[in-house]
Amino acid sequence: MKKILALTFIALAFILSSCEQDCNCPPDYLSIKTVIGNVNANSWAYSNIDNNNYFSATIPVPEITKDVLRNGVVKVYRVFNYNQSNETHTELPFLLQCEYIDENGDAYPYTTETTAEISAGQVTIIYTESDFKYEIDETFIPETMTFRIVVMY
Numbered sequence: 737m738k739k740i741l742a743l744t745f746i747a748l749a750f751i752l753s754s755c756e757q758d759c760n761c762p763p764d765y766l767s768i769k770t771v772i773g774n775v776n777a778n779s780w781a782y783s784n785i786d787n788n789n790y791f792s793a794t795i796p797v798p799e800i801t802k803d804v805l806r807n808g809v810v811k812v813y814r815v816f817n818y819n820q821s822n823e824t825h826t827e828l829p830f831l832l833q834c835e836y837i838d839e840n841g842d843a844y845p846y847t848t849e850t851t852a853e854i855s856a857g858q859v860t861i862i863y864t865e866s867d868f869k870y871e872i873d874e875t876f877i878p879e880t881m882t883f884r885i886v887v888m889y
Contacts, residue, residue: 769799771885772818775861780877791863791878799887802856808889812852812859815882825884828852836867850881859885 773795780791800810813825829851836844846867853860863878 769887771797773883775881777877777880794858794860797859804889810854811886813884815884818882
């Protein structure tokens with residue numbers, strides 16, 4: 737009986753000692769910060785790179801640290817009708833099927849894409865259209881957009 741108890745104790749000690757982890761375990765709480773960022777129509781910058789034309793705008797988010805990038809989560813949502821009764825939030829990346837109808841009534845389908853690039857201290861919003869109509873109409877700029885950025889760590 738003593739031998740069985742001794743073996744059981746040794747096995748239990750081995751199991752418990754093998755459960756230790758060498759990791760960056762999260763704390764017992766979760767911190768959540770929310771930032772509302774507006775990108776005005778005149779804030780969009782156009783990048784005219786061969787085969788990769790897009791508009792971009794940067795929203796400062798000092799809550800995003802290098803530690804958050806490595807150990808946390810950042811979610812970005814496009815907000816439609818901000819502070820109105822019909823407000824909606826759509827997580828990025830966001831693709832929208834659209835249709836342009838010219839003066840003759842001819843329809844031209846295209847897709848818009850809004851996505852986010854997250855780095856320490858900021859979120860860069862990237863906007864493209866599949867037909868690149870902004871290459872034809874050089875006065876085109878994306879509309880003013882509102883974003884909700886959620887930083888969890």
